[in-house]
Amino acid sequence: MKTLLKTSGKWFKGNLHMHTLRSDGRIEPEEAIRLYREAGYDFIALTDHWVQSETEQRDDFLLLSGCEWDTGDMVNTPVFHIIGAGMERPVSLEVCHSHPVQKIIDAIRDANGIAILAHPAWSVTNPDDVLGLRGLSGVEIYNTVSGLPWNGQRADSSLYFDLWATKGKLFRSMAADDSHFYDGEHTRSYILVNAEELTAASIKKAIADGNFYASQGPRFESLETDGKVIQVRSSKVESIVFYSNSVWCRDRVFTGGVDRATYHIEPTDRYVRVELIDFEGNRAWSSPFAVHSDAAQ
Ligand SMILES: [Zn+2]
Ligand SMILES: [Zn+2]
Incomplete structure (x- = not known):
């Protein structure tokens, strides 16, 4: 079996999208840091609008x-x-x-940063406008503050991943809170990064290598394929769901309290991605991965 998600290193929990009083967030940077640190996060990035924060290692916590x-x-x-x-x-x-979006991505990468497309559903993005972008390390499949009661119901961008992947473009799935108000939207949606150690270089390398997934609580224990089936092991969840470009197939939903599932890859599948949904409705999302392809990951 071939591993689709690296699980052999250490897991680090992080939120890469949040605001403070430096832009339109409601609390001081140090208060935001404290809230995430106390909630068990290992790293965050303060991402105020047009105000760049600095990297800082604080013992067992990384900014x-x-x-x-x-x-x-x-x-x-x-x-x-x-x-x-x-x-x-x-x-x-x-x-x-009015910068071209590619210019923003290129400028981030010129500074050795990773570039992420935030909340496409909230932005009412035309999916075709994203297909030609180069240099994105991930896209937010879920953005907490874009949901109720802080916004309309546009937190979930998962359909975009299916539209893109059906056209052959596999973006990696990230989740973030985009915290502004700190009245319930914070410390909800995050990425889990499988890295060697908690340093900026190690976390960035793991993200660049795709060694992460997005979650609100459920955990992937393993994600493997032999080219014919995909096997998932997870924390105990209500459902494990396999999405692909094949619009209908049997046995894509495993439900009723499960911690493993085996999906038989359909002849028409070109990519598959996996969602876990726990008993409270919290989800975890794998990135989409190619199947039936010589370039399969
Ligand atoms: Zn935004
Ligand atoms: Zn934001």
Whole structure:
């Protein structure tokens, strides 16, 4: 069996999207750091709008440099919000809300940061506008504050991953809180990164290598394939669900309290991704991975 998700290293829990009084968040940076640290997180990035924070190692807690840049006027040009995390120097972008989105991504990467597309569902992004972008390390499959009661119901961008993957573009799944209010949306949705150690270099390398998944609580224990089936082991959950470009197939849902499932890859499948849903409705999302392809991961 071939491993689709690395599980042999240590797991580190992080939120790479949140705001403070440095932009439109409601609390001081140190208070936000304290809330996440006390909730058991290992790393965060303070990503205030157009204000870049600095990387800082605090014993067993890591602050990655972060910022959120936006472009688009919502009428004539599409809206993109791009998160940068782990930059090693200031990103060179003058304040302007009409930069081409690729220019923002390139500027983040020029500063050795990782670039993430935030909340496509909230942004009402046309999925085709994303297909040609280069250099994204991940896309938010879930953004807590984009859901009720803080916004309309646009927290979940998972359908975008299926639209993209059906066209052959496999973006990696991330989840983040995008905390602003700290009245319940914080410490909910995160990534779990399988890395050697809790340093900026190790976390960034693990993210670049795809050694992470998105969660709100459920855990993947293993995710493997032999090319014919996909086997999942997880924490005890209500359901394990396999999504693919095949719009209908038997046995894609395993439910009723399960901690493992075996999915038989359909002849028409070109990619598969897996969601776990626990008894309270909390979810975990694997990234989509290619099947029936010489380039299968
Ligand atoms: Zn945003
Ligand atoms: Zn934000």
